[in-house]
Structures are given as C-alpha cells and as structure tokens.
Amino acid sequence: MTAKRPTISDVAASAGVSKATVSAVLNDSDTVKDATRDRVLTAIELLNYRPTQLGGRNAATRRDRAIGVLIKEYDNPYYAEVIAGARSVADARGYTLLVVSSEGEYAAEHKAVALLRGKDVDGLIATPVLDEHADLSHFFELKRRNVPFVLLEEVRGVRASIVDVDNVEASRRAVEHLFALGHTRVVHFAGPAYSAHSEERVDGVHRAFSSSHLAFTDDVIVRAGAHLADGYRAGLALFRRKGGAAAAEAPTGVTCYNDLVAIGLCRALRELGRRVPEDVSVVGYDDVPLCDYLAVPLTSMHVPKSEMGERAAEMLIRQIESKQPPAPEKVYLDAALVVRGSTGPPPAASGAAAPGAAAPAAPKP
C-alpha cells in the first residue's frame, strides 16, 4: 500500500532521459546540457525523489532515520542545549542525531556536509560558518539531492528554512540595559570572524550607540572570540592597558558575544582587582545554565536554545516526511534579558572618577 520511494529510474522515465543522465545531474557533471538538466531537476522536484547511496535490498527497506547536526564548537554549552531540544523531538519521532562540528573552519564544514549526505542522513540542522570567499556548493548539493535542511544562522545566498533570534535587536537591548544603568563607557567583546551571529550582534551595538548621544568609536568593538580563554585574554589586554593612570578611561560596562567570553572576562577583571559589578558591569549572551552557578551570577541575554532545537527538528522532520518538496520557512523566536548580579550602576557619576570612590571599599588590589 505505502507508496514506494521513487528511484532513479522513475526520475529518468519521468524526465524522458536515461538513468545515467540523471546520475550525471546528481553528481553535478558538466557534461549535461542545461535544458536536460532542468528537465531532470524538475522531475526530481515533481516526484520528490531523494537519491540513496545504499545498495541491495537495503535501499528499499532497511532505513534507520537520522538527522545530521552541524555545529561550530564542541565546547560550547549553547549547542548542548540546542541539541538537547532537537534530540527530544527527534527521539519521539524515531530519528537519531549525528553531530559534527566544523570548529569554525570552512573546509571542515564542507567536508562534514558532504560526509553526512554521503551517509544518507534524512535531513540536516546546520549552523554554517561565515566565510565571504567560500563557495556554498555543499548546500546546493543538498538542494539538488533534495535533502531537507534547516539553518540556525543566516547564510547569504542560500534560500533555506531558518530558526533564529533577532540578534541585532537583542544585542541592542543588552547595550541599552547598560546605558539605562548610567554607563557611558561601554564596550562590546565580539565573537569570532566565522560567526554571522557575531556580526549581527556587533550591528546591534552600533544601533544602540546610534540611538544614544554617545559616540561609536573604533574601540567600542573588541575582537574576542567564542571561548573562555578568548574573553580572558581580551579582558586582560584591555583592562591592563586601561589600568593605572588610564583607569579613568576604562570601560565600566561590557557586553559580550556569549557567556563563555563573559566568564573569561570576569576572571580577567578579578585578577586585575576590578570588582563585578561595582567597578565593571558585564553582560553575557545565550543565558547558559552556568550563569546561575557563578559566584556573581551573570546577567545575560536569554536565547531559547532548547526551543530553537525543538522547532528546528519539528520543521525538518515535517519537511523530510512531506510528500511535496518543502517551501523554506522562517521562524524568529524572542530573546529576553535576564538581569542578575553582574550588572549595576557605574562606579561614580559618569565623568572622570577616582577608582573605588563611591563603591564599597575594595579589600586589596
């Protein structure tokens, strides 16, 4: 009863060509005339054909359902929560998650996507690397082979479903939280170059400054990274430089690309004898569970990570199981600032201030 999965022969018949020609189209051979390629592609769409790599009776029957998940950092609790969300719905629907990380490298991403589709995953959830010079052929190959995928981060040039948060707006609100507290020397610790989210968040910082009477100068954006060590290094560098005589110019508030960077920064501040939030206010991003476990709990922009994973998986599975080739869907969820102990009013009024004047006395530098 159950309609059989179409095979390459069905496509060939429908397009009025041979199996070999269809195969050539699938493998992006340049020996195919544009007209015939189009005919084949149309037939693929029409039948919703999905090629398989399997041989024998395998191809027709045995199929364990699997969803590939492409992330960018194994050591980021952000992804752990997104994956947990995706897993909960995948599991309920009989899919298993296969996770691969590009670690921010474009070449690794390319290889990973190729591998996953070579392994016949039924669909893909991906956080793509931002790389101006990189080609997008691996995503186009997914399209060609009709493998559904959902992105968790926009990538220019690929029409695809996406689940995300409005990062520029959220980042703007993070900065405005500091403005509202009276901070005037505010800085942003930006993420890695490979992150579109980082660019969006930088943009948000820019907009917050634009809406204020504060000047957006070059030193507002400090390139940090995505990891604990990045925030630590950048924090040490910045605040050591702005120590001693230059202390009056030091920022009193910092928004960070993510919570890990913020935690790294907090360590640097601690080691330099600056208190959080008395001397410097710090706001993270993502609202990782760890925020609540720190001695001074971290104010952070809450991102509904688990829900993002769930929504992405639901959307993807719907597309996988749909009879029609899927139309791209876009879902934007809300982020909300969670204020905890790491933010407060700036040390003195605003201008030049002797360190440790108004705030509770510091124990020891």
Added chain:
Amino acid sequence: MTAKRPTISDVAASAGVSKATVSAVLNDSDTVKDATRDRVLTAIELLNYRPTQLGGRNAATRRDRAIGVLIKEYDNPYYAEVIAGARSVADARGYTLLVVSSEGEYAAEHKAVALLRGKDVDGLIATPVLDEHADLSHFFELKRRNVPFVLLEEVRGVRASIVDVDNVEASRRAVEHLFALGHTRVVHFAGPAYSAHSEERVDGVHRAFSSSHLAFTDDVIVRAGAHLADGYRAGLALFRRKGGAAAAEAPTGVTCYNDLVAIGLCRALRELGRRVPEDVSVVGYDDVPLCDYLAVPLTSMHVPKSEMGERAAEMLIRQIESKQPPAPEKVYLDAALVVRGSTGPPPAASGAAAPGAAAPAAPKP
C-alpha cells in the same frame, strides 16, 4: 596495485559456502549451523573482511572515512575535550568524527551503535552505559562485522581496546588529599547509576577510608549525578539538613564525581552561607578548563582528556588500517590532583568546632 578490499564473495569462496550463507551469518540469522558459522567467521577474520552497506561503484571506490564517537552527555565539557583530542588526530588522518550521545540511556546507546554501523563508519570510540540487565549485542555485532572500536570506559563482558585512567586510584588520592589537610568528616558526591567511572570512583573513596582510621558509613556516599543541577540539589539537601543544630556533624570536605557536580555543590554552599574552602573544602574531577575561571578556583583531579582522545583515535585508526584483525590494546594514563583554592584545612581542629575559628578571617558572612 593496492590490494582490493575483500568482498562477501571472497569470504564465501574462502569458507567454501555461498554468499547467502555469509550474509546470514553477518545478520545473525539463526538458520546457520554452528559449524558453518564458525567457518565463515574464521574466513572473515582471515581476510579481515568488513562488510559495507553501500551499493554500486560506491562500495568499491567512494569512501569518506568516518569515526563514530559515542558519548553519554552532550552538556559535559569533559567530552568536548576528549573529542577535541580525537578530532585533532582524526583530521590529520583524513577521518571525520560523527558524535552521538546516549544521554545515559541504554536503549539510545543500542540504537546509536546500530545506526553508526549501518552508516558504515570505519570505527567507533565509545563510552558505554553501565547497565547490568542490558545485552551487549550491539558490541558483538561490531565484532562480527569486524568494525574496530575502542572504549573509554570498561564494560564487563566485552573484550575490547580501552583508553582510560585508573579511577579508583585517582579517587582514592582525592579523598586522601582532604584527609591530609585534616578533614575527618568527608563525603563523596557520586555520579549517575549508568556510569562505570562513578562506581570506580566510589570504590576509590572506600579504599581511602579503609586505609585510614575513619569509618566508612553509608552516608559517605551521596548519590548526585553528572550535571550542575545534580550537585546543586544534592548539596542543598545535604547541607540544609546538616544546618543549625546539626551543623557540627556536617561534612567539612566533599569529593565529587566531576567538576560540574562540584560547581553545583559550591553554589548550594554559597546560598546556604557556607564558605569554600573556609567552611567546606570541595574537590572536583576531570579538571575541566572552567575550574580556573571560578571565583574560587576548583581543586580537581586532572584527567588527560585531550590525550585520551588522541590515543583512542590513534589506536582506532591503526586498527582500521591494519591488515590484520586487531588485538585489543589497553592504555591507562595518569591522573594528577591539581590543588586550587577550593580546598584547605577544616574549620577547627577536627571535632566540634565553631565556624570560622582558625581559617583566615572572612570579610563578611
């Protein structure tokens, strides 16, 4: 020139049976006589045959090399480092890592291993779940199909390569560190039931007590878990109970299954107004990078996670690429205690003590 990969036909010929019979053996069909099964299995070993699921020319040529990695928790930085180590060597050798987590559930582990081998991974690195009642058929299937795998945690009943640390010894030393500082009321926050490592570490605690003059009672072992929230909950429960009048009986030192649990415990202590290390000393396990980033840095048992991943991957790839079927290898690496700020002498001498007596004066409760 390059010796072709043996096929099912080669095995059939070598064993003097038909392809169908070999197929039956591979799929664990019970219609095969023991004698013939043995002959087939021997032929498989002899030729070092590895079945493939792929069809067409794929099977002979196109092969992206992949290593499956089975972990137990996505949200544990321990695995992030092990994976990073494995990835570094896998990458250099042209292998891509596919990570799947069982999240501690046996059924998920079974499914994951089946999936991975269905996807034709070249080998597997696995941290198996501890489950007395569970069958090990998925690992035997790997054996039957000659898929190399290395474990990162012992599992009774499976002869396999392993890379690990001597957990009972390491755990014993963690406890003895507290004993050496003068602690007499010491407790261990144990890990989840699915963890063999947890059992080993509990065993280590037991041995430390045995070598001391302290009595090992039932309350020495507190079942916590593997996550931040587990340590927090268990910590709140234990120290709330031992508050007020019972405070004199409260433990002054705690060793934990891992760093996450320790961090959770520290939060509980903070919220209950107990200072670390002045009132309670806490020691973690794994020595995750985060330890250095806490306001009171965490004393922890350092496990060479990255090296474990590297060694496991090296061993596995050697077995994958070997002409001979591999003999199981066992590697045990050294753990070493890293003393940081979270441990110190107990509040008073040892018996009933008023809090905050001998330790350096606290700024404010």
Added chain:
DNA sequence: ATGAAAGCGCTAACAA
C-alpha cells in the same frame, strides 16, 4: 541448513 539466481539503486565505460 544451504546454494543458485534474481534483483536492488546506483555508477562507470563506451558508443553513438
């Protein structure tokens, strides 16, 4: 309990 033969969906050689 086993083998012969047919077939799976795909790719690759080679003609046309």
Added chain:
DNA sequence: TTGTTAGCGCTTTCAT
C-alpha cells in the same frame, strides 16, 4: 551530450 550496457556488493526469495 546522451543512452546502452555492464557491473558493484549485498540481500532475498525459493528450491533443495
């Protein structure tokens, strides 16, 4: 540029 033909390695009837 395309179709024909010949596989690939494996699984699965169905006799025996």
